[in-house]
Amino acid sequence: MSFVQPALDRIPEPYRSKAIQHRELLKFAAVGAITWFIDTGVVYTVKLTVLGEKPLTARLLGVLIATIASYILNREWSFRTRGGRQRHHEAALFFAISALGIGVTLLPQAISLYALDLRVPHVGPLTQAIANFITGQILGVLLAMGFRFWAIRRFVFPDDLDEAEIHSL
Template sequence: MSVVESALAIIPQPYRDVAIKHRELVKFALVGGTTWVIDTAVFLFLKSTVLDEKPLTAKIIAVLVATILSYVLNREWSFRTRGGRERHHEAALFFLISGIGVAVYTAPLAISRYVFDLQEPAVSLLTQEIADFVSGQILGVLAGMAFRWWAFRRYVFPDKGARRQVPTG
């Protein structure tokens, strides 16, 4: 049983039928979940060590690391039958859109820190860390994933069935 089939098997009906209909979205979400874990781990590691005074820099680096993995997984799995562009053009568009996505991802963290001033000494360290996590890892990721789903299908992998896959035995 494939990863997608395993994931679909745990979804109760009638939601399973919707998920099957939107298999590509399920794969994109699984890639997103995987890269979210990587993004979170890199962000928290950098923010708690070498970039403790620079949370936006830590977030940008974390998103870039996750984006490289995201390109490979999305191209070869989520959107494996989509295409319509030469590979170098596709990759350039993927990274351009992902670059715009970095701004989308980091906007909630920037607003939390610098508009609402949810940082020490205005708030406690605990409040700062919770605000950073919620704004950077939940709100930012949700906004970034929604933007990227739309933009990847529209611009990077626009043609469904452009890269037909040969069934493997």
Template sequence: MSMVQPVLDRLPQQYRAALQQHSELLKFAIVGAVTWFVDTGTVYSLKLTVLQDKPLTARFLGVLLATIVSYILNREWSFNTRGGRQRHHEAALFFTVSALAIVVTLLPQAVALYVFGLRVPHVSAPTQAVSNFLSGQIVGVLLAMGFRFWALRRFVFPDELEPALTTGRAA
């Protein structure tokens, strides 16, 4: 019995059924929220200290750290009933999908900075900071999250595992 089951048992049947039907997506979204905070904390820690003039480098490092955390949490929790690949092959595919997702994450911020010129000295530092947050932390992360969910289910964790195969993994 999972830790979530007592909470689910208290919900009205229609909500319980919807949550159970979409539990994988819900878990993925929770992992996404956790890794968003990892990413955001890393990005702003770096941008406010050692990488003040390098917002894309800070973004890359934040996404990289969040991707490592994401693999662990998604493997052991979000997609713990899926698999179909040997662990090293699965990890290689996960990091390949995530590398593509890094590009998806960076694109909106790069467009804002270099196509629309929303960077110092063309705009004020606060304007660049708001633009970086909206284009990188909101638009980029949401686009990459949608891409990752689709690609992880399709390529990395393609098969539903038999219940006996998931007993050794975290629920």
């Protein structure tokens, strides 16, 4: 039994059946929230120290570190009941999809900075910071999350495992 089950027991019907039906998505979203904090922590730590003038480099570093955490958490929790590939193929596909996801994450912020010129000296530092947060930390992350959920279920963990396979993991 999962540590999530007691929490599910407290959810009233019909919400409980919906939560159970969409448990992979909910777990994926929880992992996304955890890795969002990892990403955000890394981005702002390096932006406020060594990469102040390089917001996209800071974003890339945050996404890379969060992606490693995401693989581990998704493999061991969100998609624990799915498989279908050898671990090295699974990991390679996960990181390839995540690389595409990095592009999806960076795209809104790059458009904001370079197509819309929402960057210093064209706008003030506060405007750039707000635009970077909205386009990078919110819009980019949400777009990439939707893409990754679809692609990871479709390509990385395509098969539902039976109970015997799950318990042998």
